Amino acid sequence: MRVPLVSWEKVCVPKCEGGLGIRNSYACNLAAICKLSWWIYTKPDSLWVQWVHHVYMKGVHWNDYTPKSDTSWSWKTIYRVRQKFDLAFSSSVQWLPGPHEYTSASGYNWIRNKQHVVNWEHTIWNSWSVPKHIFINLLIVREALLLKDRLFQLGVSPDADCFLCGTATESHVHLFSQCVYTRRLLHLLSCKLKISLPAVNLLGWISSKPWANVKKWVTIAWIHAVYYTIWNQRNSARLNGYVMCPNVAFKQVSSILNLR
Template identity: 45%
Template sequence: MKGIPWSSYSPKPDVAWIWKSICKLKNRFPLVFNASVWSTSSAGYYVSSGYDLIRIHYPLVPWYKYTWNAWSVPKHTFINWLIAREAMRLKDKLFQLGISQDAVCLVCGVDVETHIHLFHQCHYIKKILGMISVKLSIHFPSTAILPWIHSKPLSKIKKKVTIAWIQAAYYMVWIQRNKVLVDGALAHPNRVVHDIVSMMKIRCMFWLQNLMSSNDKEWIIMISS
């Protein structure tokens, strides 16, 4: 490489494969190897700044604030993310692909199994969310619950906790839907809510370790009782 600028350098055929890979990366992301990008910055180069330069910057989606909730159980958050993106393999999609013989909801057996139906309109999720609404002393709307909670004049703690409970409900409905598919059995909504309450009691004890107002603390103690 002596006397050859890095930007125009090409490896010889007999060099190691790892060196060829590095050179391919250089050709793929030329801006990253341009020292002038960070020469004016006192911080210099960081991996995060390099990644931020080469990644595609998509616009922020409106549901990110109530999907990525650090107070929720991670697996619940992941399922909620798939629901928000309508990326679950429900029967409406499977039917279009020729994998399923029909598109009827596995839970209610009446309507077409879509994301909107299974997680918002089905009588099963409505009963579960209705009982959770009573438990949390918050009256939910019939549709778009998570955006509604995010827009309500509630404390940040109450918003995070409420969203965590709803994400748990969506996760449990997904589990029950799959149990119908595999075992042909569906748990009663009361049983599902009981499991959600038992699960979230543990989270409530964890949440109480955070700094919060006395009102929020009393509310969390109340919903965990």
């Protein structure tokens, strides 16, 4: 089974935190089950809550209750989920006894794995770039691609030399900013867009520019395409032993973006 490039915990976070915005199904299930605990706390007139008190709790408060060994699996599951949310319920600032009702969405947001907010969200996710370019650039900013520096450490690659230039260790920093092949492509891009590009952190640099939206998104789409081409040519060198001339590769990028 192939090892994923990015852990599931990091994928299942909002895009503003560097993920794909996919909901974690396990956390969603916990948040939905916790709704039953909230009913026990707040809806004593509910028929189901009255039945729970009569059959299981028998006058014991929900905070002090511990299920017996012979109780059903489903009821023990509700109890275990309540324990996971104990801190939120005991703080009394979100759902009890405050004015805001518990919702599965608020429970999910409380229990999910939170990450730090990233500063590159808006330079990765946009409707101007080609989707496959966006995906590769997401892996680049996360430094999640399997380059030779990592493969060499794992004992998979016999060396760590860059496939494109062969003069330095192939790392994310080298391949996408320092490599001779990369610098040539970025120089062609700089001439094409008639702007002076920095050597590193292009996406962060663009996000700080007070440009009009059209100019900004066009520039981002070009950088995404160039980075994708660098990764594509690196793989071509690894698999086929062949690399396009930077000028030819840049013409290919131009044709793709013109169609886009």
